[in-house]
Amino acid sequence: MASHPATTPYHKPVEPDSSAFFKVAAMLLGILVAVVGFFALMMWADARSSRDSASGAAADTPAATHDHATDHNTALPLNSFAGVVPENALALAEAHKPYDAALQPVPAGDLVKVQMTLKDMTVEIAPGVKYDTWAFDGHGAPGPVVHVREGQTVEMTLKNGGAIPHSIDFHAARIAPNIAFKDVMPGDSFTFRFRAGDPGVFMYHCGTKPVLAHIANGMYGAIVVDPAKPLPAVDNEYVLVASEWYLSDDGIKQPASLDMAKARAMMPDWTTFNGYANQYVTHPLTAKPGDTTRFYVVAAGPTLDTNFHVVGGLLDRAWVNGDLTNPPQNGVQTVLVPAGGGAVFDVRLDEKGLYPFVSHAFAHVDLGQVGLLKVGNPKGTMSH
Numbered sequence: 012m013a014s015h016p017a018t019t020p021y022h023k024p025v026e027p028d029s030s031a032f033f034k035v036a037a038m039l040l041g042i043l044v045a046v047v048g049f050f051a052l053m054m055w056a057d058a059r060s061s062r063d064s065a066s067g068a069a070a071d072t073p074a075a076t077h078d079h080a081t082d083h084n085t086a087l088p089l090n091s092f093a094g095v096v097p098e099n100a101l102a103l104a105e106a107h108k109p110y111d112a113a114l115q116p117v118p119a120g121d122l123v124k125v126q127m128t129l130k131d132m133t134v135e136i137a138p139g140v141k142y143d144t145w146a147f148d149g150h151g152a153p154g155p156v157v158h159v160r161e162g163q164t165v166e167m168t169l170k171n172g173g174a175i176p177h178s179i180d181f182h183a184a185r186i187a188p189n190i191a192f193k194d195v196m197p198g199d200s201f202t203f204r205f206r207a208g209d210p211g212v213f214m215y216h217c218g219t220k221p222v223l224a225h226i227a228n229g230m231y232g233a234i235v236v237d238p239a240k241p242l243p244a245v246d247n248e249y250v251l252v253a254s255e256w257y258l259s260d261d262g263i264k265q266p267a268s269l270d271m272a273k274a275r276a277m278m279p280d281w282t283t284f285n286g287y288a289n290q291y292v293t294h295p296l297t298a299k300p301g302d303t304t305r306f307y308v309v310a311a312g313p314t315l316d317t318n319f320h321v322v323g324g325l326l327d328r329a330w331v332n333g334d335l336t337n338p339p340q341n342g343v344q345t346v347l348v349p350a351g352g353g354a355v356f357d358v359r360l361d362e363k364g365l366y367p368f369v370s371h372a373f374a375h376v377d378l379g380q381v382g383l384l385k386v387g388n389p390k391g392t393m394s395h
């Protein structure tokens with residue numbers, strides 16, 4: 012039977028040595044502090060030199076010599092190409108055909124048939140910056156916007172024209188994922204149906220493992236489900252899918268592919284609305300003075316949220332989290348759209364002008380997640 016520790020005799024001999032023990036411990040602690048201090052100094056010096064070289068590199072980039080469109084409200088050149096772009100970036104941005112953000116009408120009938128073909132394809136994600144996606148034939152990334160009305164049935168046919176298995180996961184569906192969202196082998200196609208019973212704006216994406224890689228490679232899009240009882244009528248409706256890109260190299264001489272380490276570390280090279288940096292700065296979305304414009308925003312990630320904000324306006328109606336079954340919030344400034352989530356915003360702008368819409372996490376603006384809503388025909392440009 013073990014005795015109580017307080018009564019064990021072997022504690023006694025320890026006491027005479029305790030002062031020596033503490034001396035040794037203090038000495039070791041002193042050495043440790045010195046060593047840690049040394050490494051801290053080295054890390055500081057290293058960080059400072061890499062920061063200096065980074066700012067030196069930034070000053071050397073062709074982008075730094077361009078006369079960018081400047082917005083006094085954001086204190087940034089709106090088309091600030093923080094990533095590496097070629098000399099003729101601005102001309103390439105002009106020549107780029109923007110992703111059509113306008114929401115298309117709901118198809119008639121109870122059944123809406125949607126067909127998508129996944130294909131390995133090279134797309135541009137910023138001026139002159141090419142990326143090898145696994146994406147949607149005819150669209151790139153994001154995929155086509157699906158627009159239905161609450162109560163309609165979606166019949167989804169996924170054709171895998173790529174080299175590896177893929178799948179499609181609709182956040183708007185209540186369905187057994189092991190059946191409907193299963194992997195489809197290259198060359199195969201698969202059809203499933205779901206009833207669009209919940210109004211909102213939802214993400215869809217490839218759910219094949221590793222999902223981080225499949226989403227980062229461009230396999231995502233938005234589905235808008237109108238409520239059975241319509242929302243207030245508005246003048247313009249646009250869909251914006253926010254996402255970020257992690258590049259293996261700059262993508263200028265040859266297409267970049269995914270850098271999985273950057274994706275895990277959440278250090279994107281570019282962030283975008285509808286797959287291409289700053290595209291609506293060069294090719295603004297439009298409205299007339301007095302119009303109310305509705306934005307359906309999805310943050311596809313794969314990992315980063317989007318903090319939606321319109322410079323010079325307020326979100327007059329904000330259906331946070333895309334919940335269209337409750338009244339919206341009113342007159343709010345910035346709303347978080349979480350990765351894998353969506354939200355709907357109505358913005359009324361009376362005065363003609365150029366109104367930037369951004370993710371107000373400003374690193375995202377610098378990396379390309381910014382666009383302009385051009386209200387009326389304002390004089391001059393953002394570089395006035």
Ligand SMILES: [Cu+2]
Nearest residue numbers: 177217219225
């Ligand atoms: Cu996939």
